Amino acid sequence: MRVLGVDPGTLVVGYGCLEVADAHAARRGGARIANLVDLGAGGMRVVEAGVLRLGGKRLDLAERLRSLADQMGALLDRLVPQELALEQAFLGKSVHAALRIGEARGVVLAEAGRRGIRVHHFAPARVKRAVAGHGTADKDAVAEMARRLLALDRQPSPRDVSDALAVAITRVEALRWERATGGCIASERDV
């Protein structure tokens, strides 16, 4: 199964697609969710990760968002993920920043909705906990742990990519937990 993590920004959108081992393999590993490094070994692999560039500030907002819709649609059609994972709203940002990020999120969500892809939202602290072991880990620690969990030679870069991979890892962890516990929903649903 494939899970696409997305980190929507106003100029660049990071993404990271993970393939998860089948349910049987997941069940075997399911009891060891505390030791996430183990998952990297056999549980999941990076299918593709990168950034979508929205054309820079020289473009109108509407043109950038149109570009995002086109690129995200093409990405979803190419990678065919069953699930999409996003970070929930963060506190501590300005209203203006939230509006801008919301615009990019909305476009991503609409493209996912168009294809019937399930969307899961995770609080930032939850992502940090899942990847780096505690909810106050800094971005560097998250990037380094994402590298180890996914058995990559180098840290995913830029930060938009490691953030997208981190939220995808969080969904994979939740999925293993659901499978191990018989389907209790461990992700949060946005309203």
Place this chain on the structure above:
Amino acid sequence: MRVLGVDPGTLVVGYGCLEVADAHAARRGGARIANLVDLGAGGMRVVEAGVLRLGGKRLDLAERLRSLADQMGALLDRLVPQELALEQAFLGKSVHAALRIGEARGVVLAEAGRRGIRVHHFAPARVKRAVAGHGTADKDAVAEMARRLLALDRQPSPRDVSDALAVAITRVEALRWERATGGCIASERDV
């Protein structure tokens, strides 16, 4: 020429499409922008106004935004506006509210961008000033003035519709000003 005003919300999106008289007629009225009631008489008429309903809270966020994309796309294809007018970010809302409204805005903007429709953004105080004569007018005063300016029998309802018509009126006023002054840009561009 047609201008579509849009008021994006999380469950309902208001819209109001105005047809503006041609450039010649606009030029004649252009010098009298202070007296907006005059525009209503001969300058613009309502082509269509209403709300798009996004399916209620029982639907996933992604499904609601997908529904918005589909309905907004169909609306733009049917009404064929040359321009779209939106209110800019408002202060005084929460980060969470801004994120949610941003999501709907993003979908609307991407659909406009897909069709090459020019988008104009206006600050809330500017909309109030254009429609009701001063930047601190309340929503009732805006709705009542929109009714008069557009020579409607009743106030546009619900509020989402009168807000959408108000921002369309603001764009028409700016357009008349541009025409009268030879093209100086009177709308604000979002970055």
